[in-house]
Structure formats: structure tokens, C-alpha cells
Amino acid sequence: MKLTVDRIGDVAAVAVPVEELDASNASELKRDIAPVLQANTKVVLDLSRVRFMDSSGLGAMLSCLRQITARKGDLKLCGMSKQVRGAFELVRMHRIFDIYLTRVEAVLAFQSKPAGVA
Amino acid sequence: MKTKKDLRILHLEDIPTDAELVNRQLRDAGFPFVVRSVATGDAFMQALEEFHPDVVLADYSLPDFDGLSAIQVTRKKDPDLPIIVVTGVLGDEAAVSLIKAGANDYVLKDRLARLGSAVEHAVEEAEQSRAHKRAEAEIRTLNAELEHRVIARTAELQAANGLKDKLIVRERAISAELEQVRSRDVEVGLRIQQSLLLSQMPDVPGLEIAALTVPSRGIDGDFYIFLNHPDRLLDVIVGDVMGKGISAALLGAATKIQFFKALNYLLTVPRAGQLPEPKDIVTLAHAQIVRQLIELESFVTLCYVRLDLERRVLSMVDCGHTGIVHWRSRSGRCEVLHGDSLPLGIRDGEIFDQISVPFEPGDMLLFFSDGITEARNAAGELFGVERLSAHVDANAGRGPALLADSLRQAVSAFAGLAPLSDDLTSVAVRIGEQPETQARADMEICSDLRELRQVRHFVRQFCEALGDPVPDEDVVDALVLAANEAASNIMLHAYHGRTDQSIHVEAAALPEAIVLKFQHLGEGFDPATLAPPVLDGTRESGFGTYMIARSVDQVRYYRDERGRNCVSLMKYRKNEQKGMYSDETDG
Numbered sequence: 193m194k195l196t197v198d199r200i201g202d203v204a205a206v207a208v209p210v211e212e213l214d215a216s217n218a219s220e221l222k223r224d225i226a227p228v229l230q231a232n233t234k235v236v237l238d239l240s241r242v243r244f245m246d247s248s249g250l251g252a253m254l255s256c257l258r259q260i261t262a263r264k265g266d267l268k269l270c271g272m273s274k275q276v277r278g279a280f281e282l283v284r285m286h287r288i289f290d291i292y293l294t295r296v297e298a299v300l301a302f303q304s305k306p307a308g309v310a
Numbered sequence: 311m312k313t314k315k316d317l318r319i320l321h322l323e324d325i326p327t328d329a330e331l332v333n334r335q336l337r338d339a340g341f342p343f344v345v346r347s348v349a350t351g352d353a354f355m356q357a358l359e360e361f362h363p364d365v366v367l368a369d370y371s372l373p374d375f376d377g378l379s380a381i382q383v384t385r386k387k388d389p390d391l392p393i394i395v396v397t398g399v400l401g402d403e404a405a406v407s408l409i410k411a412g413a414n415d416y417v418l419k420d421r422l423a424r425l426g427s428a429v430e431h432a433v434e435e436a437e438q439s440r441a442h443k444r445a446e447a448e449i450r451t452l453n454a455e456l457e458h459r460v461i462a463r464t465a466e467l468q469a470a471n472g473l474k475d476k477l478i479v480r481e482r483a484i485s486a487e488l489e490q491v492r493s494r495d496v497e498v499g500l501r502i503q504q505s506l507l508l509s510q511m512p513d514v515p516g517l518e519i520a521a522l523t524v525p526s527r528g529i530d531g532d533f534y535i536f537l538n539h540p541d542r543l544l545d546v547i548v549g550d551v552m553g554k555g556i557s558a559a560l561l562g563a564a565t566k567i568q569f570f571k572a573l574n575y576l577l578t579v580p581r582a583g584q585l586p587e588p589k590d591i592v593t594l595a596h597a598q599i600v601r602q603l604i605e606l607e608s609f610v611t612l613c614y615v616r617l618d619l620e621r622r623v624l625s626m627v628d629c630g631h632t633g634i635v636h637w638r639s640r641s642g643r644c645e646v647l648h649g650d651s652l653p654l655g656i657r658d659g660e661i662f663d664q665i666s667v668p669f670e671p672g673d674m675l676l677f678f679s680d681g682i683t684e685a686r687n688a689a690g691e692l693f694g695v696e697r698l699s700a701h702v703d704a705n706a707g708r709g710p711a712l713l714a715d716s717l718r719q720a721v722s723a724f725a726g727l728a729p730l731s732d733d734l735t736s737v738a739v740r741i742g743e744q745p746e747t748q749a750r751a752d753m754e755i756c757s758d759l760r761e762l763r764q765v766r767h768f769v770r771q772f773c774e775a776l777g778d779p780v781p782d783e784d785v786v787d788a789l790v791l792a793a794n795e796a797a798s799n800i801m802l803h804a805y806h807g808r809t810d811q812s813i814h815v816e817a818a819a820l821p822e823a824i825v826l827k828f829q830h831l832g833e834g835f836d837p838a839t840l841a842p843p844v845l846d847g848t849r850e851s852g853f854g855t856y857m858i859a860r861s862v863d864q865v866r867y868y869r870d871e872r873g874r875n876c877v878s879l880m881k882y883r884k885n886e887q888k889g890m891y892s893d894e895t896d897g
Contacts, residue, residue, distance in 0.1 A: 212766075215798040216759035244766065246794045247857055251850035258847075275787050282791075282860050288847040 193217065193224045200299045204232040213242050213249035222252045229256060233265030236298040240271030245279050257289065266290070270298040317343040317433065320363035322380055323396070324349040324372050331422060332367060332396060339426025351375030358387050365433050367425075370397030370408075370416075378411055385412045390439050392432035396425070495555050510869050512536040513827075513878065514544050515818075516619055516742045520710035522718055524681075524734040531562030531610075532679050532735040535569060538870070539585055542619040548677040548737060549612040550631065557606075564602070565610050565654065568595040588614045589664040592627045596654045596662065603655025610654040613677060617669075619741070624675070627664045629653050632680050635699065637706040639672030644702045646695055674706040674713065675739045681732030682717065685725045693724050710738035749776060749819040757801040757832070758809040762794055765815060769793045772817040773824060781824065781883045789824060789881050792861040795854040796828050796877045804832025804875065814874075819883075823863070826879045834875040835867050 198205040206228055210217060229235060237256065242249075253269070260267045268290040272280070280286045292298040319336065323329040329347045336343060346361050348354045351374055357363070366384050370377035377395045384393045395408050395416040408416055414432040417425045511519050523532060531551025538544055549565060551558045572594035576586035592614050603609055613631040617624050626634065628649025637644035651662045669675070678698070685693040697720075705716045714736050721734055753768050755761040773786040797813060805811045816827040843849070843856040859865055864880040 212763060214759070214762050214794060215802065216762055244790070244794075246762070246791065246798065247851070247853040248798065250853060254847055254850045258850075275791070278784075278787060279791060279857070282857055283843065283853045284845045285847070 193220045195224055195228065197228055201303065202232075203234040203236060203299050203302045204228060205236040205238055205295055205299060207238040207240070208242055211241055212244040213252065214244065214246040215248040218246075218248035218252040221249075222255050225256060226259070229259045229263075229265075229267075233260070233263060234302045235260055235265065235267050236295060236302070237267060237269050238271050238295050238298075239269060239273075239276055240295075242271075242276055243273055245276045247279075247283075250279060250283060250285060253289070254285070266302070268292060268298040268301060270295050315342075317341055317429070318362060318364045319343050319345040319429070320354070320357050320361055320366045321345055321347040322349075322354045322366070322368040322372070322375070323347055324369065328369070328396075328419065331419070332425065335422045335425045336429065339429065341426075341430065351379065354380060355383055358384065363391065365429055365436075366391060366393040367396050367429075368393060370395050370400065370404075377408065377413075381408065381411045381413050390436050390443070392429075392436040394425075394428055394432055396422075498556050498559075510536070512538040512544060512870065513866075513868075513876075514538055514542075514619075515747065515820075516542070517544065517617075518710050518740040518742055519737065520714045521737040522714040522734070523736075524718055524722075531558035531560075531565075532681070532733040533562040533566050534677070534735065534737055535566055537573065543585060544617045544619070545588065545614065546617070546675075546677060546737060546739065547612065547614045548631065548679070548735065549610050550679050550733075550735070551610050552608050558608075561603075561606065561608055561610070565595070565599055565612075568598045571595070572598065585616075587664065588616050588625050588627045589662045592629065592651075592654075592662045593660070596629075596660060600655055600658050600660070604658070609656055611680075612654055613649075614664075615675070615677070617675075617739070617741070622670060622741075623666055623668050625664045625666050627651055627662050629662065630656075632678055632683060635674075635676040635678065635702050636667065636669065637674040637676070637702050638670070639674070639706075640670060642703065642707075644674075644676075644699050644706065646699065669741055671741050671743045673741045674702070674710065675741075676702055676706075676713065676717075677735075677737040677739075678717075679733055679735035681734045682721055682736060684732060685721045685734070687724050688726050693721055697724070710740045714738045747818050747820060750817070752814065752816040755797070755813050755815065756809065757805040757811040757813055757830075759798060759801055762798055762801075765793050765797045766790045768815060769817065769826065772819075776819050776824075779883070785824075785881055785883060788861040789826065789879070792858045792865075792879050792881075793826050793828075795858045795861075796826075796879060799835070799854050799858075800828060800830045800832060800877070804830055804835060806833070823880050823882050828877045829870065829874045830876075831874055834869060835877075837865075837867055 194209060195206055196209070206225065208221065213221065237253070257267050270292040271294065272291060277286070280289070280291070290301065292301060321329060321332060323332065333345060336345065346357050346363070348357050351372070354375065366380070368377050368380040377397065381393055381395070384391055392414045393412070395413050396419060397416060398419045400408075400416060400418065405416060414435065415428045417428050511521060519536075521534060531549075531553065533549050535547040536544065537547075547569060549562065551562045551565065553561070569591065572591050573586065576590060576594060579586070592612070610629070611631040612629040613634060614627040614629075615624055615634060626647060626649055628647075629651045630653030633646045633648040635644050636647050647665070647667055649663065649665055652660055683693055683695055683698055701717055701720050702713065705713045708716070717736055718734055749772070751768070751772050753764070755764055769790050770786060773781050773789060793815075797815070800813055801807070811830070811832060814829040816829070818825045837855060840855055841852070843852050858879065862879045862881040866876070866878045868876050868878070870876050
């Protein structure tokens, strides 16, 4: 999975480059995003291309969050489709993640507000 | 006096004339006797030893030896030897002391006439006393002997009791063991029955089916099979193996397998898209098993019924079974349908016949084992077909589940406390008004996670092609997600990640709901064994099943009549109860 990392100041913004994140490719994302999570403490995961996410995709999101939190960093999500938002809410993960509508909002949140407050 | 022998009399007297007087008196008495007269104590004692007198006469007062001494010596020698004191004068006091000392009698010298009878009397008394003592001694001996025997017998009895106790303990242990073996037999039989003999209820649109089996004390080989064919054909086979216990249960399982084999074999024979007829299936299955049944001296009664829901006709092969009860909704009355074929295992080469009976929506069919009609009450009466028919007439309107259950209750109430001698098996089938299936589609995928996309595409397309009314977008999204999770669970868990297995996906649209069904041959799944999902962010997996349950209105995990594991998802077309992702606990 080819990931493109955009740097906005000290924030790394990564777009998930697939339309469907399911059991067939979730582990690929986990593997390929690991170096980004290692190298940065402020990461925005841009989900605007993703039209469908299943439980494995949700698992991959949680994996990302735990890795970066372990390094005292923070992860923010943006660009969720209705289906993806619905899946997050179904297992109440929207309470665990900082979720923003757009990539700009997510990056700004890193700069203006302390981590963890949406 | 009885004795013929001479009476031996020892006479102690120091005055010869007195001695002679006594002698004369004795001779007058008229019994034969010899007398030895002694005049001194020494002579007296010597005579006691040597003369062996039968009776002693003693003068009361001798110069060196008085009557009292004579009495004492005599008593010492022989307590029963009679002694009579013969004396000149005697005061009352002296007389009392003489008798106390042991004299039998006393005779005054001036009244010697009494002597003869006194002697006779004393001798007789002595004899009686001796006889008495002998008798007493004998009794004592006997008593001792008896006591000895009682002790011996008691010891014997105690030993026997001990043995009896040991035997009772052993018998109890053996009974307990036997009971254990029996209950193990019942348990194994039950397990065989549950797993091999009784089938899962098929999921046939337009049919309501309820089956009930109450095993008796020993397991019978009652079994039933459902075969759900395409084109709205359902076969119901109910069988009963003669005999009880594990052997009957195994024989039931073996018979059942022959039916699957026969059906499979006949399905491979091309017959212009037609299913093999029940009579052909029975004939072939029977040919496979008849020899074994005859050899085992067992047989199987069986009722094979095919319901053609499209043509509304049933075909039945009744092999010595109970027949089936057909309740007609139009008349509200039932009749028992019978065939006339022989049970399986009676005759090699048997050809079986079938009969056809039309039915209508709303009708109820009841398959039953003879455990129901042959249940007996305390008076020994059979439950019988009439009671069964009356019960069906009264309860068929309540639906199959209540009919089967109320029938069980009725039979139990009828039998009272009498233990069931036979399994109660009943299968009730109600022909429903057919729900109109508006659309149907299916697809086959392999168990590769890359095929999940196809599943989603299939479900979305199916839903979006439905018109009037078009399902809500939320409903479609929820079904797509649930289908994705169900399929991925099957791939990852039922097939353990193997990618070359197949999964059959079916979609059906009913007026009110959309139903998705996934059939696979992987491991079955019991949601009850699943731990609740952890939703606090500490776990990255284990959401799938929870997400399915939250996304649709009904989830069923079951094994179908052909042994495939199935997951069926149903969602109402209108999201009435809740928004798809609404979270009641979310503020």
C-alpha cells in the first residue's frame, strides 16, 4: 500500500489510499503505516478516499492509535464518509478518536489546542 | 414298694432286745429285707461304707454316738439315704431338731407298729428324690446342651448375617454399577439421538415446523430427517427403529445415512431435472440396509413424505409406520393418512409404493411415533388414534409449536405417573400462506478475503435493484456491513483462513424484509461461546459478530438439513425501531 505523507509543520498527514478497508487489506495498512508512526508524534490520518471500512479496518485504526500513544504522540482522523462514521459509532470508537471533518481542521487542532481535545 | 430286691437295713442300736423288737416289727411289715445291726459309732460308719444300706434306723441316744451324729454321718455319705430315728422318748423340740438335721422320720419305741410303713415311705421318698435329682441332672444336661446349641446356632446366624451384610453391600455396589452403566447407555443414546438422529429444522419460507422428542427411559431409535430441495419441495422422513438403547440409536443413524446416500446417488442419475421420487429413494435405501436389518433381527418403520408447496400436494411412502395426521383448515377436522408398505428390514427386494394427497395453505401435518398412540394410562388403556385426532382437531389452530407441546402434555397427563415406555416424537408442519418472495439471487464465492468486495457488491446491487419501495440507504449500508462481517468471519474462523473453500450467498427480498443467507462447510459457530466485545479501545479485534448483531434485526447461526453451517441475516426494509447507527447509550 503506497502511502503519501504530507508535512504541515510538525504534523504528518497520511492519506489512506484505498476506497475499501477490509479484512483483505487492513494488515497491509498496519504494516506500511508503522514507519510513519515511528517517525512522528503528530499524525493526521486522512480517510477521505475510504468509502467502506469493516471491523478489520477499525482494528487497524485502533492499532495506529495505540502505537502513537505509546510514544506520547497523538493521532487525529479526518474525512470520514457516512458509512465509515457509522462503523465507528457502531462500536463506539468515535469516543476514543479525535475526529475532524477535514484535513485542515485536524492539522489546526494540533497547532491551536492541546492534544486530546476535539 | 416296687422293689423286689431285699431291702438293706442298717440298724444302730445298743440294746439287743430293742434290736430284736425292731427286727420283729420289720418282719411283720411284710417286705423282704436284710438287716445289719450295729451297736457303736465306729461299727455304724464302717457299715455305711461296706453294707450299702437302703435305709438307716438309728437309736436316738447311744452312750458313745447319738442319733444326731448318725444323721450327720449318713447325710454326709449320701444326702438321699433315708434315715429314721427310733427312740424311747422324744420331746417336741428334739423332734424338730432331728428333722432339721436331716432325719426323714422318727418312730417311738412304744409305737413300733408304725415302723414298717415309715421305712417303706422313707425308701419311696428317697427313690423319688433320687429320680427327681436324676431328672434334674438330665434337664441340666439338656439345658446345657441346648444352651450350647443355641450359642453355636447364634454364632452360625451371626456369621450368616455378616455374610448377608457383605452380600447386600456387594449387591448394592453391583446395582449402582448397573445403574451407572444404564444411565451411561441412556446418555450415549441421547447424545446419538441429539447429534445423529434428530435434524435441524429447515428454514422453508411458507412453512412453520415444530419438532418435539421426549426420550423414554431407554432411548429408542426414533429419528427424523428434513431435506429441503429447490423449487419449494421439502421431504420429511420420520422413522422408528425397533428396540432400545445404543444399538437402536446406531441403527437409526445407519438407516438415516442410507437415505442420504440413496438420495445423493439418485440425484446423479439424470432425469430431466426431476427429483427422484420418494418411493425410489425408499426402495434404494432399503435395498442397502435390508440384509443388515434382517441379520440383526430388527426393523424400521418409517414415513417418507414429500411436500410440494408449489403444486400443493404431498407424496407419502408409509412403511408400517403410524401414518400422518392431516388437519384441514377448511373443515377444521383431521384424518389419518396411511400407506400400506412393509417396514424396512422385513423382505429383501421389497418395492415401495407411494400415495398422493392434496393439501391447502393453512393445513397442518403431524408426523408422530407410536410412542404417542401406544402410551398407556394407569388402567392400561392406550392413548390411541382417536384421542390423538381429537387433540389435533382441538389444537391444530394454535400453530405447530403449541400443537406439538400440548400433545406432549396431553400424553403425559394421560399416562400419569407411568413411565414412558417409548419415545414421544412428533413433528408438526403448518403450510403457511406463502409469503411472496419479490426477488431472489445467489452467488458463490471462495473463502478468500479478497472476495469480500464481491459480497458487498452483490448485496448492494441486490438491494438497489429492488423497487417499490427502495430500501433506505441506511438499511443497505447496514446489510452490506453485516454481510461483509459474516463472510469474513466464515473465511477467517470457520475455514481458518483457507482460501480455496466455497461460500454460498443467497439474498431474498420479502415484502417486509431482506434476508441474506451464507452457507458454508467450515466449522460451525456458536455465538454463545463468544466473549462480549471490548469497546474501550484496548482490543483491535472481536467486533465482527457484535457489529452484525447491531446492524440487522435478526441473526441466526444454524446447521441446515444437509449439514451445512449457515448464517442468516434479516433486516426490515424500513428502519423503524432505530436509526442504523443510533446508540441508545450515547448522550
